[in-house]
Amino acid sequence: MTEFLTGWIRHQRWFAGKGRPIDELTIDSDVELAPGLRHLIISVRQAGARDRYQLLLGSDADESARFKPAHIGDGYYDAAYDACLTGTLLEAMAADRDLGPLRFRHLDGVEIDTSLRSLVLGAEQSNTSLVYGDTYICKLFRRLIPGINPELEIVTALALRGTHHIAQPYGWIETDLDGEPTTLAMTQEFLSNASDGWALALASVRDLYASFEPSASEAGGDFSGESFRLGKATAQVHHELAAAFPTEVVESQEVKRMTEEFRRRLANAVAEVPELGEYAHVAEEAYQRVADVAREIHVQRVHGDYHLGQVMRTPTDWVILDFEGEPGQPIAERRALASPLRDVAGMLRSFDYAARHLLADHSDAEDLRPRAVEWAELNRSSFLAGYSAGGGHLRAEDAVLLRALELDKAAYEVVYESRNRPAWLPIPMAAFQLDR
Structure with a gap:
């Protein structure tokens, strides 16, 4: 699989190492989230430096053919584009579920509608955002940097203060990298009429x-x-x-x-x-x-x-x-x-x-x-x-x-x-x- 991933990742908009050869690609973490859906953390080494990325991996050959822009190879595809699978993220956040090293959480006092289907927003450079109906937007931070993402830290603190000029946060996904709690994704209110x-x-x-x-x-x-x-x-x-x-x-x-x-x-x-x-x-x-x-x-x-x-x-x-x-x-x-x-x-x-x-x-x-x-x-x-x-x-x-x-x-x-x-x-x- 690493051979397919190496060829695929170099062409992704959010990949930070474009134009440089990839010396090595390894899979640091592989967690099954649901049947046919896995969460990968990938390490890419280039010129002695390492960057880590996350991927929602689908593994159905028929679905891979259907999602041609997300096709990786040998029946694998980027499952962020598969609305039949991404509801798992909302369900896990709503339930405060732990799946292996991944922790899905929601903000106290909020309810998450888990029935909504997602659609990927285009044109983002460093992240991938999933819009669920006209209610939520879930931002996947593709390139992973150890630590709590400042956006999650700030909007949750401001939401607790009742600040009006922010989009309401609902939940997030985190894991530990290099011993630090690290934000993988966060879900906020989608401003459909803005x-x-x-x-x-x-x-x-x-x-x-x-x-x-x-x-x-x-x-x-x-x-x-x-x-x-x-x-x-x-x-x-x-x-x-x-x-x-x-x-x-x-x-x-x-x-x-x-x-x-x-x-x-x-x-x-x-x-x-x-x-x-x-x-x-x-x-x-x-x-x-x-x-x-x-x-x-x-x-x-x-x-x-x-x-x-x-x-x-x-x-x-x-x-x-x-x-x-x-x-x-x-x-x-x-x-x-x-x-x-x-x-x-x-x-x-x-x-x-x-x-x-x-x-x-x-x-x-x-x-x-x-x-x-x-x-x-x-x-x-x-x-x-x-x-x-x-x-x-x-x-x-x-x-x-x-x-x-x-x-x-x-x-x-x-x-x-x-x-x-x-x-x-x-x-x-x-x-x-x-x-x-």
């Missing part, structure tokens, strides 16, 4: 570009009201996170060390994308201002990867998703305390992206660029006003740190776009050219 924040923002930008109105606030797709409400929701979730988890105060000397880390990342970005060098002084000056006024900073648990694609607009309010942080980072780093302004900076960068990315191949890009800048500034200011109205701390001196955090994020984006989407490189480069 709209993605990125899609809503883009609709607003398209309306603006097609409008004859003189300003973004007068165009038919004005988004600033939603930006205000999103800012308010963000501040309220930050408040709940500070109440649910420990907080700390970072002294001025540590703040100065943080600015040195900003400078190091900027230098690396310039080395990889030399055209950034012309504008590096803008970031250097912003970082120096932080060091000059260095004072204590309050830090807490934050989202860690906050942007318009991580929020959903329901009929009543904004809901924040995906609290797992940057998926490629170690869990300890994703759980680390940070200034809540890190999330604010991430969302401000997202407004710039929403405003500008449609210009990448637009025939009227030069004429529309001022409108893009206006849209971004309107929604940035509305978000910040909402954040303040929601109780977010935005004192005058916080603007210095916020600007530095934005430019640190933009330096990361410059490298990312240079490697992956060169046509989008002007978007983060513009962050160093605007006077803010």
Whole structure:
């Protein structure tokens, strides 16, 4: 079977070792969940490093032929795509069942409807999500990192506090890896009547570009009201996170060390994308201002990867998703305390992206660029006003740190776009050219 798995796994969207030869693949754990359904934990060794992945394995030759995209070989297939088998996950969570080393659990006080059939959502990079009816979404973390997933930790804590701006958690699956309880999957409320924040923002930008109105606030797709409400929701979730988890105060000397880390990342970005060098002084000056006024900073648990694609607009309010942080980072780093302004900076960068990315191949890009800048500034200011109205701390001196955090994020984006989407490189480069 390992031969089939080796050939199959290298082509999966969520496999982190693409483009490198697989030295060895072994099966660390093989648990029967139900007749015809097994749960595997697979170790893949490449260039001396090991990554572990999980797989729901179906073993019916007829079903393997039916699920061609999930076909592995010799009658085996990825059973995440088999709705006749995946109900086992809900049933085990509802019953708090232990199956070998796997522990299925549900949140106290919730009931799980085990009659629903699943459907796999497409286009995910690092996970596989199963939607059960229009009620639950179960996220399988394909690449396994020892430790409790930050998203499970955060949403369960916020749910216990009655926080409104999250999707209700229902259950999870865990095991032990390297002696640590490790999250394999989690099930939450599926927001079937919600709209993605990125899609809503883009609709607003398209309306603006097609409008004859003189300003973004007068165009038919004005988004600033939603930006205000999103800012308010963000501040309220930050408040709940500070109440649910420990907080700390970072002294001025540590703040100065943080600015040195900003400078190091900027230098690396310039080395990889030399055209950034012309504008590096803008970031250097912003970082120096932080060091000059260095004072204590309050830090807490934050989202860690906050942007318009991580929020959903329901009929009543904004809901924040995906609290797992940057998926490629170690869990300890994703759980680390940070200034809540890190999330604010991430969302401000997202407004710039929403405003500008449609210009990448637009025939009227030069004429529309001022409108893009206006849209971004309107929604940035509305978000910040909402954040303040929601109780977010935005004192005058916080603007210095916020600007530095934005430019640190933009330096990361410059490298990312240079490697992956060169046509989008002007978007983060513009962050160093605007006077803010």
